[in-house]
Amino acid sequence: MITLQQDADGFVRMNRHFPGKTPIIILFTDGSTGEYTGARLNGLYDLALATFRAENRLDAKGFSRSPAKTVHATNNVEFVPVTAGMAP
Numbered sequence: 001m002i003t004l005q006q007d008a009d010g011f012v013r014m015n016r017h018f019p020g021k022t023p024i025i026i027l028f029t030d031g032s033t034g035e036y037t038g039a040r041l042n043g044l045y046d047l048a049l050a051t052f053r054a055e056n057r058l059d060a061k062g063f064s065r066s067p068a069k070t071v072h073a074t075n076n077v078e079f080v081p082v083t084a085g086m087a088p
Helices: 038-055
Strands: 002-005 011-013 023-027 033-037 079-081
Touching: 002 011, 023 038, 033 038, 038 079
Parallel strands: 002 023
Antiparallel strands: 011 079, 023 033
């Protein structure tokens, strides 16, 4: 079992996929809790990653096709938006 805590901005820290059948408990900022499967949170992670890549003009694998810069930002997300009462 994995326990995650929602931050004040409505996100949980998740920088990788969890095993699909692993139970995950999220402690929301309003004091409520919710139990979800790893597969459900993996879907939210994939959605957040796709949104991030679209907003930053990256391809499906996370690569930038623009000219290289001297400073490279990470092409991953670490925070996934969640809300209390979302479907399991």
